[in-house]
Amino acid sequence: MTATLPRETSGDDAIPAAVRRAEPIVWRNPHRGCAASVLAASAFSKADMRGAEARWRRFDPLLAKLFAGTQDGRIDSPLLPLPADLARRVLGGAPGSVWVKADHDLPVTGCIKARGGVYEVLTYAEALAGAAGLLRPGLSYAAFASGAFRDLFARHTIAVGSTGNLGFSVGVMGRALGFAVEVHMSHDAKAWKKQRLRELGARVVEYPGDYGRAVAAARDAFRDRADAHFVDDEDSVDLFLGYAAAALDLQRQLAAAGIAVDAAHPLYVYLPCGVGGAPGGVTFGLTLLFGDAVRPVFVEPVASPCMLVQLAAGLDRSVSVYEAGLDNRTAADGLAVASASLLIARTVGALIDAVVTVPDADLFAWLKALWTGAGMRLEPSAASGFAAVGGFVGGAEPADLAAATHVVWTTGGAHLPDAEFEAALAHA
Template sequence: MPKTLPSGPALPPAVLRAEPTVWRNPHRRSSAAVLPDLALAEADMRAAAARWHRFAPLLARLFDGLDGGRIDSPLTALPPAVAESMLPGAPGAVWVKADHDLPVTGCIKGRGGVYEVLAYAERLAEAAGLLRAGTSYADFATQPFRDLFARHTVAVGSTGNLGFSVGVMARALGFAVEVHMSHDAKDWKKRRLRALGARVVEHPGDYGLAVATARDAFRDRADAHFVDDEDSTDLFLGYAAAALDLQRQLAAAGIAVDAGHPLVVYLPCGVGGAPGGVAFGLTLLFGDAVRPVFVEPVAAPCMLVQLAAGLDRPVSVYDVGLDNRTAADGLAVASASMLVARTVGPLIEAVVTVTDDALFRWLRALWDGAALRLEPSAAAGFAAVGPFVAAAGGADLGRATHVVWTTGGAHLPDAEFEAALARG
């Protein structure tokens, strides 16, 4: 395998050696320069939020414990001792956006996956003439709707958490569900899907191959919808709507976000949809005051490789001699979403790569110090805070707020969690 990209700028040698790196994005441009040229705009994010709102009565009916039918997580301050261990001596508060405990799905992928199933269900219901003036969306749980959905399949390729998110929502509405996964995806995630009544199809290759195979299998199927983790606008907008939730929570906590008070948001990145959607939404709301930092495993820095290459064709981590092997299963992705790279690439402040050892250390530290139950992928953000701030050299971050997005883990079986703790 060549150790340099076929063309475009070479990658930092440390990335090629699979060593932790802070890559400051040389292609970052101002939001004012980027946003007007994008195919998606603030109206799209607000339309997504409106759809979430329309479906709130249904979600409240189908799932216990939802506050007003909303799928959102708290924003909480880290205990000062833990924040201090992340940012020794540096001012600035560290907050956690607790999607590891997102209601219904226990992971950030629920924001996109649940949303896309709702969007599909709404289109089907509309086409079937089931939506009349005054129809309550809670009626989506009634027999005529369920009969319609039962004649349709929702399919998805997933490292696990998207499959679960899509599966839990689609099964609750009565759809058939098919989830395509690489054979080395976590067994407990496969078991959990089968328990929902989903069909799990295992593929011998990696996640990207599972997605590609499933996409082909479902092309032209009028009775099915394929949720495309690499290329779905609905997923992207489902994630983007989270920015409005965070904006509300920051305001309620009295946290200013403006040129003098930057908001640094640490987002674990797999294919890029979840962090990309969130970064897009936050940039719409806060402009250049938000600094999205994507975090990837040293063996699978697909977004870093894609953006550093500066090419408009896919570049994978295999192309540069990396092996995509990481305990962070949700981030074990060799090729980034081109939709995300093209849309959000110039808005990303930096990509930080972290070792698996660091993930397990932080997973342990966050359990001991803050009682956060994280899966390895979800600990990535914490491992990135110190290196990012150190690399920034303190530049204008003195009054920054740091938000670490924890992306999954609350549903981890005890044995899995204890094994992960033991590695920290």
């Protein structure tokens, strides 16, 4: 399940030929810079991440009241050691330990998108409540679930463009507070994801074409509505900061496990990438905490490497995978994105260590291996990180790996219907 992949390390900003041929590749980012310098030039800071963390904690009482699966209102997942036999297979014989940040089993939504989608809904609700004079000193935010708060929220709509998981995260939180919710999706998004949104009471709007068209149409429809909020997956600061706060959770868990992260003990984090919001936010947060000791590796399907294409081509304009001759067709529906977020590419592009592209067949193979070997129920997109590790470490210097920790960040799967999961297993 681990291929020998071509490596392109040139500073040339041309899209690599292997990418255009839809072949797996490890693209070592020639634009990576010193973490301190990149962060110093950023529009965002550690104070922004800490502010997001503080907002999460204000809403702990509300989340604990609404969702029984949370631990004291925290939306977080465990950090799990991968069984030794699987770790050896993942690493392809290279040294190091492998851990799993298990957002495939995240409370409330069973996917990483809760960290951004739920957070943005809460941010909007807090802003509305403040403007309406409903906030007062000492107020428990559990009050957001009842009375005048719900009456206020019922007069407003939250909309989002999504391939499924972000829409579900926005929908679950929005409907729990009484908002009207619209989710704009491409016609080829998974039918079961559309159905679960309708069961929540959300309105699903379908479009011909891909995810990007659905987002653009929704953005236009809600541009001037004072009674509505559009969650813009391509350009949302709130989504970005909600994801960034997840770095604090991982920092706490690494410390509890006795895992050092410093120049002598690098941390490689493998992050499935669609439009880029979730991996971009996590990358930014981890870099704020660990500097150059963290090595973020983005993982994309060979048919949809939108972040690789964008970074390779430059940041002057948005560049799609279609321009590279690719079709954006992949079983990893959460990663089937033609154009990366320019906000994310410009904010964290110089912090990404590498981008690894993987074929769909590897996603299914690792999905089955993780299920049979560790009992992890993953969507194909969530298995992509495991498919990337072996090829990536195969080209690393041994000294870089001897004391390294590898964290594969899973992104969805716990809520996958049985029939869908069994069909995915059958593909392996």
